[in-house]
Amino acid sequence: MQEYTITPINTGIVTTSKANYLYHNTTHKYYIKPGEDDTIHLPVACFLVQGAGKKILVDTGMSSTEIADKYHHPGSVQPEGYAIHEQLKKLGISCDEITDIVYTHLHWDHVYYTPMFKNATLYAQRKEYEFAKNPIPLYYKSYEDPRLNIEPRIHPQWEGRDFVLLDGEAEVMDGIWVYPSPGHSVMHQTVVVHTKEGDYHCCGDLIFTYDNLKPVEELGYEITPPSRFLDIAQEWASIVELKKRAASAEFILPTHAPEMLDLIASGRILGE
Template identity: 40%
Template sequence: MHSYRITPLKTGTIVVDQGAYVTRGIGLGIEVGIPGTAWYVTDGRRKIMVDAGMCPTELADWHHKGSRQDPGEAVHEQLQALGVDPSEIELVILTHLHWDHCHNLDKFSRARFLVHSRELAFARDPIPPYYKSYEHQRLGCLPPYAEIPLETIAGEAEILPGITIFPTPGHSPGHQSVAVATEAGVHVIAGDAVFSYANLVPASEHLPFTVMGRFSDIVESWRSMEEIVRRGKVILPGHDMRVMDHPVYPTGIKI
């Protein structure tokens, strides 16, 4: 049985309206800082990333005023601090292609890059409200994935023993999450299919979740949360500072 360790990496802080992004309609007008998270996954031999995190402060502030990446927070700098050379990463799984998940891909010089086919298609030809999310050329940007040799998948796949990618659309059309086998059961790296632990709190007697604020399809988003909860013993949200309370998952083990 394969058993992996998961290290959360905070690649910056994004400033958002809580009720518009994290918990739909709850906390409107309250400004909060959420992490731009990437994940280093290893079994001691395989070295994998799930997402690569966000960009330097100047560009982050363009996306969301007040957002920043402090010195040492870029994904490659954090890996180096862990004693991992980015060139040792063999696989980068992208949950989706929004700006805060796919910067610095060029640092992983020997990696394969996997994204869902629906996500890549939409990122290349989004509707106008999503131009900024994807740093689209129509805004004069060069998307961070533009010159990266992305490989696409179209559904569920056990891409390595103990590492299963499965579709979780809703936040974006081709969003995907990653189920990781650990010694303490399956941990699901949810990406933005679950923004925060707050999304897993029942909103009412008949609503087992609290809907996030950002989605392209609320029905798909809801179904994806159901699937994540079904699969995971532990769920790791995409933008919750509390995931940083533990330097490694499963909790209680040493890096």
């Protein structure tokens, strides 16, 4: 099977709280101290995958500070040089060289600057794409639906682009495949990349911290559910499935886990 390398890239910082994102309210007492300021600054990772003469992105990360702070999470920042095209430039790669983009899902902080990748083939789950094109108003912000009553109008970054739409588990190319992991969004998917170290699971927003993989014995939970989700029953089943499929936590690469900051700072290229 084709082997790839994976370069983790951070595209900025989203500011939120442990209570609202990381830990389900039934588990707060195990993870959040009473009276603690639980504000947390999460990375927005994406992944450059290289091999077989291809340069592939798993997600493209977040927007400028202006848009992130104004329309999404106040206090979020994209420091100068953190936008995906700037990060790629530092690696000596131009946007035109990106051959493929596989999206875990189509929320705003996973799709930014897509228009710059003119030569890339885009992949998403069909059900995710269909919902993203016509979300319920509750999710207008997440997908940057043009019907948001704000000026200047924001639009989904992928508007007008063709996608290769996937229906469930699918091979994207030799050594890269996806499987559905719904719950955070309608049809979130996890992207698996084969490397010589093993198979890495880019699991997007399925988990927000590695703590989400841990059982809560006292409650009889086999996982620690997060607090931001669309369907908790699907979310739960998807996390259990992720634990079953991944060789260990080391092979799980979430978008926003604070622990990812250490990996990114280390400059390690996975599978090299």
